[in-house]
Amino acid sequence: MxxxxxxxxxxxxxxxxxxxxxxxxxxxxxxxxxxxxxxxxxxxxxxxxxxxxxxxxxxxxxxxxxxxxxxxxxxxxxxxxxxxxxxxxxxxxxxxxxxxxxxxxxxxxxxxxxxxxxxxxxxxxYMSKGSLYDHLHKRGTSLSWPRRLNICLDAGRGLSYLHNHVAVDYGVIHRDFKSENILLHESWTAKVSDFGLSKACPTNMLSDYVSESGKGTFGYMDPNIFRSGKITRKSDVFAFGVLLLEVLCRRRAVSKNLGEQEPQGLVAWFQTKKEENLDHIVDSEIRSEIHRKCLEQFIRLAENCLHDKPEERPNMDMVVTTLELLIFSQEKANTQAGGKTIFSRLVDRLPFPSRGEKSEMIEVRAHFQSPNPTLKEVKFADLKKATKNFSMDMRIPPTYVGRVFLAWVEQNTLAPSKERDGIAIAVKRHIPSAKWLAEKNILGQLAHPNIIKLLGYSNNENENLLVYEYMPNKSFLEFFCTETISWEIRLLIMIGVARALAYLHLKNIIHGGLEPSHILLDEDLSAKLGGFGLATNGPETHVLTEVEGRRGYMDPNYQSNGQLTLKSDIYGFGVMLLKSITGRSFFFLHENQTLVDCATGIHTNRRNVKEIIDPRLEDNYSLQSVSECFSLAVRCVSNNPADRPSSEEVLQNLEQIHALYK
Missing domain, CATH: 3.30.200.20 (Phosphorylase Kinase; domain 1)
Structure with missing residues (x-):
């Protein structure tokens, strides 16, 4: 054996x-x-x-x-x-x-x-809730629209991991992705299963396919397989598109309904029905739950996944991002007055607000959300014990901004445990301040794979503590200074940060302190955004009486007039992207020139971008990929905030660059 x-x-x-x-x-x-x-x-x-x-x-x-x-x-x-x-x-x-x-x-x-x-x-x-197929088509389980969306997102993340993140050099094509192979945990977390037909495929293959006779399940199989004999990652994307329709319509991938002569595929059925009343397509159980804009985006995503030309289909990273934004859009719509739905008579009376509309400017951080009810309040004495009385031996060299200590605690209670018996956490010490309150109240409300998870907090007369998940690979700043990171990893880290920003900005949250030391790296070097002490939420523009942030990463417009906006985050992101490309700090030693000045000069004069690419990369990168990222970074650091792209546009651009130039 x-x-x-x-x-x-x-x-x-x-x-x-x-x-x-x-x-x-x-x-x-x-x-x-x-x-x-x-x-x-x-x-x-x-x-x-x-x-x-x-x-x-x-x-x-x-x-x-x-x-x-x-x-x-x-x-x-x-x-x-x-x-x-x-x-x-x-x-x-x-x-x-x-x-x-x-x-x-x-x-x-x-x-x-x-x-x-x-x-x-x-x-x-053991997956106690069985398969998604069983719940949709056999058990008749009541599945709300938010639950269905989250199941799709989980399944998409699993497929994205297979395609792009298993390892630097190869990915996995599932080849039999379907609702029967999506299993559900007791918590309703969805997991992809059944890899008997899967194939490994190098991520750097331009053709990105396995030549083999078609195997899989009818109804989910990419028609292009039969025409070309090529099984690609985009074949899985097609199957995911079928799954989206299956979840929306609660109809099997291939079925024979009363009055039909032959079994009919879901995709063909959808094509004939999509021009009719939505009532004929959407599962009756969820019709009243779906917001108009969310439905339109969901159907558009499914159609993109099912595109006849594989090269026109999105990759799974883009699918995941779209689903994340779609979920946030649905959540946002649910908070709008009247609780609009696609079948409500209020649709025409309550139009969806434009993202371009600006809210009235307000003074200093005003409207914090209530703390997350699942956020644990931990005894100060317990955290003091877990950190060995905040011993210097337990201190994490400045992976996090501030005084941060490693500790081991029980997973469910956060009570002290023996070293390595429980889970590792990071405990950050604060003096009582508005920053501590901002981080606790804002970060405590957030749940995103690219945002550091806040587990708990503790109040004390003279000191406050925050408890985070532990990130073993330091901050992007430290890792960047001490290790040689490939261009592939640098780009993936920036994509992770962009995903976090897109999530925040959809919720009208301004991070306000974007810099390399606030980008934390887990064991797989996936990026998680931290450092929420300067974060604000509510309107899209804040006027602050005191300008705070790290020199070099602060928006010049914010420094001059105190206006902190969503585009201020974009400026900080642009500087970080330039740092990823050049390997240099914000200030050059020669000619007292800033990184932004140098990059802007090269872009304006159309000089060769190769002259500022980090020499540690040697020639192990796609020049086209780096050049397009460089152009995007220059747009992000434009002096005029209106000329900077949105976070959604930044994310879309980076994911397209990653997909095209692997």
Whole structure:
């Protein structure tokens, strides 16, 4: 068994459950892959008792089982290959090869496998709510529109991870993406599963395809596969478009309804119905919930994914971003007066406000949101104990702005735990101030994968504390100064920051302190935006009596007249993008010239951008990619805020650059 696994590049040794503990704080993920003995499988399934069967498929039966892990009990799903299965060993080997190396919150975890004579068995984390397909088409589960949107977003993030973020050099084409392969956790988090048909594909392949006869599920398969024989990442995007329609209409990918002679594909059905009344397309359960603008955007996204020409379809990063913005748009619409919906008679009376409309300017930070009810208030004494009385040994060198300390706490309560028994957190000390209140109240309301998560806070007479998730790879500033980062990683970090900004700006939140030390990096070097001490929310323009921020990254317009706007964040982003390109600090040592001055001069005079590209990159980059990012950065740092792009435009441009010049 070990030799089989080793041949697929998976480093693991046979182990009992006690020798490879499964813990929530494991840095490899909640369920590290391991080899499992048949005796343990038999015990977990009560010798494959039929009463424990929770599903059947082309591969075989799936059992619900209980496995002992140290002192805890782990509920798992155990898939046993049927000896007469047409899928056979090839799909089993592919599943092991793919899933044993994948770790993402929206990918089902493969806990281990068992190979014993003719037995081939896979053990997964148990997804208690089953598949999306079951809820849509078998159980008749009541699924609200927000829940459906979030399921789509989760599935999109999983697919985006496969396509672009598994590793720098390769991605994975799923090839059988469908609602049956989207499984739901107890919390309704969606996870992509079933990798038996998946193929690895180098990310730098210009053609980006696998030549092979078409495999997959009818209704979800890209028609281009049959015309060209090419299976691409855009084939998965087509399948995702089908899923969007399936979620919207609650109609199977291929179905035969009463009065129809032949089964009809959902895409073809949609094409014939889309010009009719929306009442004929949207699932009746959710019609009253969908805002007009949200529906239009959702349908447009589905149509883009289903475009006849694969090259015209968006990549999954762009799909995810669109879904995020769409969800925020729906949330924003829900707060508008009258609670507009597409079927409401108020539609014409309450038009959706233009993003271009400016709110009246106000004085200093006025309207903070109420604290998030899920944000934990932690005892000061507990955090003092967890940080060993704020010991210098526990201090995090300035990864975060301010005095920040590492601590270990219980995940659910944030009570002190033994080192590495719980989860790592970062505890930031503040003197009581408006900045602490701003960060607590604003950041505590936010939930986005590219924004640092605020877990809790503590009040004390002379000192306040904030508790964040721990970021192991320092800040972008520190990492940039001490490590050589490839252009690919730099661009992905900037895309992460742009996603965070687009999210904030849609909520009319101005960060106000965008700079490299506020960009934190997780274990995968994914960017998370922190430093919300200067953040404001409410109107799109604030007039501040005191100008604050880091020199070089502050909007000159803000410095001169105190007007902090959404475009002030764009200026700071532009400077960071220039730093990513050049590797230089804001000020040049020679001729007392700023980075912005130099970049603007090169852009105006159309001189060769290569002269300021970070020499540490050597020639390991696409000049076209860097040049287009340079042009975008120069637009961001324009003296006139009106000439700067919006955060949504910045994000769209960066994602297009990344997709085109891998």
């Amino acid at each position: 070990a030799s089989f696994v080793t041949s697929y590049g998976i480093e693991s040794e046979p182990a009992t459950s006690s020798s490879v503990p499964v813990t929530s704080s494991s840095v490899q993920g909640p369920h590290p892959f391991r080899l499992i003995e048949l005796s343990e499988i038999r015990k977990a399934t009560e010798n494959f008792d039929e009463s424990l069967v929770i599903g059947k498929g082309g591969f075989g039966k799936v059992y619900k089982g209980n496995m002992i892990n140290g002192e805890s009990l782990l509920v798992v799903a155990i898939k046993r290959l049927d000896s007469e299965s047409r899928q056979g060993a090839a799909e089993f080997e592919t599943e092991v090869k793919m899933l044993s190396t994948l770790r993402h919150r929206n990918i089902v975890s493969l806990i281990g496998c068992c190979i014993h004579e003719q037995e081939k068995i896979l053990v997964y984390e």
